[in-house]
Amino acid sequence: MKTLLTSKFAVIRDPEKCIQCQVCVNQCSFNANYFDAEENEVKSRNENCVDCQRCVVFCPTMAITITNTPLEYRYHRNWTASVIDDINKQAETGGVLLTGMGTDKDYPVYWDHLLLNASQVTNPSIDPLREPMELVTYLGSKPQKLEIDERTLELRTKMPPQVKLNVPVMFSAMSYGAVSLNVQKSLAKAATEIGTMWNTGEGGLHSSLKKYGSNTIVQVASGRFGVHSEYLNSGRMVEIKIGQGAKPGIGGHLPGEKVSSEVSLTRMIPEGSDAISPAPHHDIYSIEDLLQLIHALKEATNYTKPISVKIAAVHNAAAIASGIVRGGADMVVIDGFRGATGAAPKIIRDNVGIPIELALASVDSRLREEGIRNKASIVISGGIRNSGDVIKAIALGADAVYIGTSALIALGCHVCQQCHTGKCAWGICTSDLKLTKRINPDVGSQRLINLLRGWSLEIKDILGGLGVNSIESLRGNRLHLRGVGLSDSELEILGVRPAGR
Amino acid sequence: MDNLRHINNSFNDDKVIDACSIFGAMNTSGKRFPGTGVIKAIANMHDRGNGLGGGFAVYGLYPDYKELYAFHIMYLSSEGRKETESYLGENFDIVHMEEVPNRKTAKITNPPVIMRYFLDVCKHQPDIALQDDYVLQAIMHINTTRKGSFVFSGGKDMAVFKGVGYPEEIAEFFCLEQYEGYIWTSHGRFPTNTQAWWGGAHPFSVLDWTVVHNGEISSYGINKRYLEGYGYHCTMQTDTEVIAYAVDLLMRKHKLPIEVMAKVLAPPFWNDIERMPDKERKLALALRQVYGSIMLNGPFAILVAHHGELIGLTDRIRLRPLSVGEKDNMVYFSSEESAIRLISPKLDKSWTPMGGEPVIVRLKQESRQLPDTREEAVTSGR
Numbered sequence: 001m002k003t004l005l006t007s008k009f010a011v012i013r014d015p016e017k018c019i020q021c022q023v024c025v026n027q028c029s030f031n032a033n034y035f036d037a038e039e040n041e042v043k044s045r046n047e048n049c050v051d052c053q054r055c056v057v058f059c060p061t062m063a064i065t066i067t068n069t070p071l072e073y074r075y076h077r078n079w080t081a082s083v084i085d086d087i088n089k090q091a092e093t094g095g096v097l098l099t100g101m102g103t104d105k106d107y108p109v110y111w112d113h114l115l116l117n118a119s120q121v122t123n124p125s126i127d128p129l130r131e132p133m134e135l136v137t138y139l140g141s142k143p144q145k146l147e148i149d150e151r152t153l154e155l156r157t158k159m160p161p162q163v164k165l166n167v168p169v170m171f172s173a174m175s176y177g178a179v180s181l182n183v184q185k186s187l188a189k190a191a192t193e194i195g196t197m198w199n200t201g202e203g204g205l206h207s208s209l210k211k212y213g214s215n216t217i218v219q220v221a222s223g224r225f226g227v228h229s230e231y232l233n234s235g236r237m238v239e240i241k242i243g244q245g246a247k248p249g250i251g252g253h254l255p256g257e258k259v260s261s262e263v264s265l266t267r268m269i270p271e272g273s274d275a276i277s278p279a280p281h282h283d284i285y286s287i288e289d290l291l292q293l294i295h296a297l298k299e300a301t302n303y304t305k306p307i308s309v310k311i312a313a314v315h316n317a318a319a320i321a322s323g324i325v326r327g328g329a330d331m332v333v334i335d336g337f338r339g340a341t342g343a344a345p346k347i348i349r350d351n352v353g354i355p356i357e358l359a360l361a362s363v364d365s366r367l368r369e370e371g372i373r374n375k376a377s378i379v380i381s382g383g384i385r386n387s388g389d390v391i392k393a394i395a396l397g398a399d400a401v402y403i404g405t406s407a408l409i410a411l412g413c414h415v416c417q418q419c420h421t422g423k424c425a426w427g428i429c430t431s432d433l434k435l436t437k438r439i440n441p442d443v444g445s446q447r448l449i450n451l452l453r454g455w456s457l458e459i460k461d462i463l464g465g466l467g468v469n470s471i472e473s474l475r476g477n478r479l480h481l482r483g484v485g486l487s488d489s490e491l492e493i494l495g496v497r498p499a500g501r
Numbered sequence: 502m503d504n505l506r507h508i509n510n511s512f513n514d515d516k517v518i519d520a521c522s523i524f525g526a527m528n529t530s531g532k533r534f535p536g537t538g539v540i541k542a543i544a545n546m547h548d549r550g551n552g553l554g555g556g557f558a559v560y561g562l563y564p565d566y567k568e569l570y571a572f573h574i575m576y577l578s579s580e581g582r583k584e585t586e587s588y589l590g591e592n593f594d595i596v597h598m599e600e601v602p603n604r605k606t607a608k609i610t611n612p613p614v615i616m617r618y619f620l621d622v623c624k625h626q627p628d629i630a631l632q633d634d635y636v637l638q639a640i641m642h643i644n645t646t647r648k649g650s651f652v653f654s655g656g657k658d659m660a661v662f663k664g665v666g667y668p669e670e671i672a673e674f675f676c677l678e679q680y681e682g683y684i685w686t687s688h689g690r691f692p693t694n695t696q697a698w699w700g701g702a703h704p705f706s707v708l709d710w711t712v713v714h715n716g717e718i719s720s721y722g723i724n725k726r727y728l729e730g731y732g733y734h735c736t737m738q739t740d741t742e743v744i745a746y747a748v749d750l751l752m753r754k755h756k757l758p759i760e761v762m763a764k765v766l767a768p769p770f771w772n773d774i775e776r777m778p779d780k781e782r783k784l785a786l787a788l789r790q791v792y793g794s795i796m797l798n799g800p801f802a803i804l805v806a807h808h809g810e811l812i813g814l815t816d817r818i819r820l821r822p823l824s825v826g827e828k829d830n831m832v833y834f835s836s837e838e839s840a841i842r843l844i845s846p847k848l849d850k851s852w853t854p855m856g857g858e859p860v861i862v863r864l865k866q867e868s869r870q871l872p873d874t875r876e877e878a879v880t881s882g883r
Binding site for chain 1: 716717719720721722723726727729730754755756757758760761770771772780783784787788789790791792793794796798799800817818820
């Protein structure tokens, strides 16, 4: 069938600069650049180009530019290019449209409608270069109060297990198989060096990463891939994944082509077989079932590790989170609808779930109203782009955030949304060994360390400006936020005042 | 209480912003002394206030009514007074009541009616352990539902005198030179965003706990939300109110010793915690983990008092001043050392405590009636 789709991008090669070295050909994993031997010339197939910009970055003479193709459909408010293209793709394949990354739709980003405060005159701002500025955060359930021996001043209360973060930013769950081992190595190494956590995702823990155990959150998801007693005990925390912001309500599918021998060992499934994570956990059909799994995992880890439960931000996230906390979870993770994925049906990525800012505000408020906020830490994820987002999330009530896409961008990702193809030219979201070696864990971890170092310096600057020297004085302190361009009901849900009031 | 909020924070800002002078004096042998020195000392720091609030807390004030709850109530309307007095009559035995003595002065114009009541609760709440809660509920009830009535203080053998004016003017108005007590704290206020009203002046009190405070609590938003979880309604939107409730929660409800409470309000830095001996570290770590939301952040110097104890504390990096002086049995706290030297020029010892370092002054062993036998030291924290 002849395709009716036209190219989206044009590869433009400056003939003056191009030296026909074929680096672009070798770098392109989408077969968009090729060498025409007959004409002895490097050429491009625009229809294959995904604008990942691998060739642009690696061209030694900087000869390549990629632009949107000048070809445009006639303007129509309703029948946009992506709508027309999607219809054509389905007319030609008859399948569910898959995509990667988080939604690119134009939904409001509430972070951009929230502004932070700063001190002037009546209280001094604090200079983080000269004064201590504390970002240390402990995740885990906290007792309502402490009992202390009045005479000896010894602590009588037994504290539940706590996980220390030097920076309240963790790397979110990206499984081995979805991302390459080198990506996980980079994340694990960086997390260890900085003093934060990385998350295995649902793919087990590769034996070479066990040494990073004390900075690892091991995930238990609906497929239970790679889960065994040693796995549970090799991390610092165990996370039950119920849902994911990019695809609430559905499971996952790692195609058999990605299940290499190493992946098969780690996931504990036969090589080349599809790894299918069902939509629900088939042992969790209700909240009391979740409670049982939480306690089973606590038993399995001898009550030494906090148990986290991750859900997608959906309409009644507050009530669900309350149930999760009452079920005994030590940490609730809420993944907003802008969260990314290695592969998800596009229709779900773009239409299901709610913005993380609103979900976070309502969950934090609900847990406080019910008097159980101390029982669990709140972590959010899904589209956190910079330290401004982090600090606003903390002011709304989060203990910490997870970053996925930001971390991958630090490793080279150019957000071309081709994660589901397995052809990632940056060697991130692929198991093709030719491509995965493009990530050097030493360089990758250094880039991640630099990113989080930069963010923590910025967070310290903002805290100092607010006149506080410790992150816990900002956590849930919504008086330091003001809203701009928001409706009354949005302000009410966020629990912030409009700017100027 | 909506009404109160309106009076206290008429522009509906996040919170009342003010700066101040504070002064405190305690005789550690429990000997009562007149307020003249304290008045002179706080007057010496006149420039730190702007005449929109001054006040005093005095302990050991009413030896004749030692076992009774002494309510000092301000009335802004006569109906409010009628309602409140009938409420008091229904819920307490009023042993004695009178107007708080005052004199007409040039500076204090249009003062409200301020009454004091000595109340017995034994018949209404025979269980001694529950009497404090009973009284606290009554105070909250009056403050929130009786229009124009506001309880300045409601502890035993102590009282708060406060109003709009410079502290020395308030002292003159209430004839404070005629009273004696073994602990005095005082406050001169410089609010920037509130209409002056008598209830907004310091000290703030919860039962026999009082707080005077110089500073702005930048962590106010989360402190308030945290306390709301424990049923405290910070309706006055002042950070001092938050401190008073925090002290009540931590010491009376959670039963933390005073030095531990100080470590909650102004905790050591993580770096310092890591270097502590094991037992101490375990406690400091748990305190920060559990009580992080009630840590006071931003500039402050506070004096917290209750019977038998006076504590001075600044924020962790000492963004507001506090000096301490000792002479024989007297211990003084002041925003400026000059005020101490003015009334006690030859101090045995004087110093500036480190940021976040609590200075706790207790009655000496022989004169104290507290069950506490933890340590002999009168002044700890150095």
